[in-house]
Amino acid sequence: NAGVMQNPRHLVRRRGQEARLRCSPMKGHSHVYWYRQLPEEGLKFMVYLQKENIIDESGMPKERFSAEFPKEGPSILRIQQVVRGDSAAYFCASSPSRVENTEAFFGQGTRLTVV
C-alpha cells in the first residue's frame, strides 16, 4: 500500500507563472489536507477537502490560491501568478475519514522555489 504521493518533489517557477502541486492520497483515503511550511517554521493549515468538496479553506490566501479534489485523480493545489513569498514546502496529508476517528499520514512534500 503506497503512502501519500506528492509530485513534483521540487518545483521551480519564475515570478508570475503558475504552480500546480499534486497529491495522491493513500488508497481508500477520501480526506486530504494541505499545509505550507516555511523554512525553520511549523506547518500552517491551508485547506481541507473531501472528494469533490472543499470542507475548510480558512487557511488559504483569498487570491491566487485554489485547491480541488476531483472524483477521479489527485488533489491539486494551484498557485497562480507566483511571487517570491510563495516559496515554501507544501505538504499534503490524507486520512480515510475524519481525523478524530483515525490517523492522517503525510506525503514527502513539494518544495516550491520562485525565482
Next chain:
Amino acid sequence: GENVEQHPSTLSVQEGDSAVIKCTYSDSASNYFPWYKQELGKGPQLIIDIRSNVGEKKDQRIAVTLNKTAKHFSLHITETQPEDSAVYFCAAYGKGDNNDMRFGAGTRLTVKP
C-alpha cells in the same frame, strides 16, 4: 478556531537522557492529539497519538500524556538516541466548525552522542 502552542522551540539532550515536549491547546472540544516527527527534507511522520478518552499512552520509548482539564499534552522520549534528533510537532484536532488539525510551531530536538 484551535490554537496550539508548543514548547520549547529547541531542546538539546545527552544520549540516554529523557526529553519532554509540551503543548497547550485552546479548543476544549478537541479530542485527538497526534505527534509527528520530521527529519530534514522529509514529510512529517506520525509517531504516536492520543485521544481524549485516555490520559496516557506508551509505545516503547515514547509516551504521551493528556490533561484535558488543563488543556495540555506532552511527549516524553526516554533513553534518547542520536537518531531521535529531528523536529517534533504536536497537533490538535479542533472539532468546532472545522474538521482539521492545527499544529504547534515545532521543537527541534538534538541528541548529542
